[in-house]
Amino acid sequence: MTRTTPARPVSVEAVFPELAAYRGRTTRLHPRPGRPGMRESHVGGPMLWPDAEPWPVCHDPHQPETEGYAPGEIRAARAAGAWPQSRPWRGAGAPGADGPVPFVGLAQLFRRDIPGLGSGPGGADLVQLFRCPFTHGPYLERRYRLRWRRAAEAESAERFFAAPPEVPQLRWHDELPEPCVLHPEEVDTYPWAEDDTLPAPLIARIDAWDDAQAEALGSEALSYQDDLSIPPGWRVGGYPSWASTGPMTIDCASCAAPMRLLLTADSGEMDAGSHSWVPLEDRDPDLHGIASIRGGRSVAQPTRLRFGRDRDLHVFTCPSGPGHTPRWVLT
Structure with a gap:
């Protein structure tokens, strides 16, 4: 629509x-909840990500946490029209103490869907936006990342990520995007x-x-x-x-x-x-x-x-x- x-x-x-x-x-x-595909522009949907390419991760130190939300429980609560329940933090207090933290894919935009989208390096026409799900430093700073691609090259990959890596717990339930289709x-x-x-x-x-x-x-x-x-x-x-x-x-x-x-x-x-x-x-x-x-x-x-x-x-x-x-x- x-x-x-x-x-x-x-x-x-x-x-x-x-x-x-x-x-x-x-x-x-105009994002609206839906089921976007990886070859579509979206917020919170599956990224067009070649399987041979490492998923982006954050190596920076993170602030300690005391409680959080499991992604699966967030999704289940949303489907039921309820609020998820927070639980005590698992393991070490600082996220990433056991290794790098995977970024969360927030959005991807194709110029074929959004003609006003600017160009990336080398004429790239697909941009993907990521955010580290945790905060950094005394001012609770956030880390974001852009990944530019040429859409035709990315779509020609032999295999793609079926499910990107995901942290077992998020500090806030609004760190997890709801998959949304777009209506530019x-x-x-x-x-x-x-x-x-x-x-x-x-x-x-x-x-x-x-x-x-x-x-x-x-x-x-x-x-x-x-x-x-x-x-x-x-x-x-x-x-x-x-x-x-x-x-x-x-x-x-x-x-x-x-x-x-x-x-x-x-x-x-x-x-x-x-x-x-x-x-x-x-x-x-x-x-x-x-x-x-x-x-x-x-x-x-x-x-x-x-x-x-x-x-x-x-x-x-x-x-x-x-x-x-x-x-x-x-x-």
Whole structure:
């Protein structure tokens, strides 16, 4: 089934004509629980991974743990519509004390499914995203990894991983992605309005408009950031959101070139302030506003993943050197 973003409650360029010069495109991925195959774009599904290639592992020291969740029990609880039960940590307190920790495959994206996907080294057209399931250091840092491939070469392998290695226990149940099929849809997007992301006079007008909306309509008020600029959820390309950090300059550590947003992975597909973006297919046409949304958690948080304290994970890559180290920013 396709997913169709509703028209914006007002035309942003009618209210702020200057924004026409900043209009961009982003591809909303619209993940929904399903059974994706390894030759499909997905979140949480089987990776297209040649059997002869080692699965990525984390060798860095990890923080000690006291309790956790078994992956099999997480899956069983989700299937039953229940919450999994945590159990005392098995073995040594620090994950990886007995050897490297396998990364968890979070998503894979083919350009044939998502035309706006950037290119990797050597024209690679398939990207795979991984995360170490445990935290590192006193600031509980996370480790992510990108694997770029040429899809045709990867698909020509003789054998593939049937089941990747998996840790026996996870610290949190939201470290395990729910397998989701994708419904890519391109929509217009506009920059986050703060600091120097837009000209100061335009930001001042946007802020004044938001204030007037709030004064006139209260809880029913629209806002530029929530309703008009950047959609929530998993998306490719477009503009980054900066809700918790404020705008940041993201430059390449190798060549100092400004980096480009490749992908945003979101803890949820909506919240109380951004529900106007929920697709028409997930709404009851006889109801209005947030009350019209159907599907419960499969719409609001389909992937079951969490990034930071319910933040966005922005993945930036270097347009000048696709092989340069990507940057990961929680906002």
